[in-house]
Amino acid sequence: MSTLIDPLDDGPMPQPLRADVAAARTASANLLPDGVGTRWRAIYTDSESPTGIAPVCTAESDGERHVIADYPGGPAPDPDGVYDCCPDPQIEIGSVPLAAYLVALLNADAAVAEEGDTPAAALPTTEWLLTPDTLAAIDDLIDRDGVFAKGYYERISDSTVITGLRIGSGPGRVVARFGDTIVRHADGTYSVRHAVVETGGAA
Known part of the structure; x- marks a missing residue:
């Protein structure tokens, strides 16, 4: 018809599901450790700014683990930090705006995948x-x-x-x-x- x-x-x-995007998405997902979701976040690596990206930590009680214990004035939440419970890959991008842009793109694509692509x-x-x-x-x-x-x-x-x-x-x-x-x-x-x-x- x-x-x-x-x-x-x-x-x-x-808009059809682009075959190249779908293939890249599948290949990337296959590289992530078991139990790691498809949502990403900006992170601090060796920089004083969130210039890196990584999958969102899915460890149980991660909110309690991601804490700066010696923060002046008492322990403080550290949602952009990297801890032993955080999954790989942790990728340094070198730019705050570019890291934020990549996180936005990856999460938008993840949302599309969750809602269901329109098969070509x-x-x-x-x-x-x-x-x-x-x-x-x-x-x-x-x-x-x-x-x-x-x-x-x-x-x-x-x-x-x-x-x-x-x-x-x-x-x-x-x-x-x-x-x-x-x-x-x-x-x-x-x-x-x-x-x-x-x-x-x-x-």
Whole structure:
């Protein structure tokens, strides 16, 4: 089943689970010790600022363990510190903003995984009719999908004019000309259904 989408509509475009992100997520999770969750936090390593990242400590009563015992004025909670109960890996990033950004990205991805990704196979096939009016919008949608796209030019009557859109790069790229239908398949690949060119027949 396919869905014909108006590319000039501002509605959200369904986003499939990117295979590369899913593979990287699985590989990373397999490297974490048993019992370690997928949530991350910024940590102090050898720096005086939280410039590192590590998985959130899942040790029982970790709140009681993460304490600066000799803090002036009495013991103080140390949620960003690293203690014997804290799991590896503990990675020094070297930058407070970058560490915070990476933690935000990792935790956002973990939330997506917990809620359940949209499997690519469950997404409908999407189709767009390419015309001079829809060219820019379709180009933008494909770019947002992480696929290279740019205008396709041809030489016609001593002039170089844009006649369509090139999608992808390398041997697998496809070209859609005005009047063709661009098909985005459920697995994230693209193909083109070319317009039928009417030819004059015998009277």
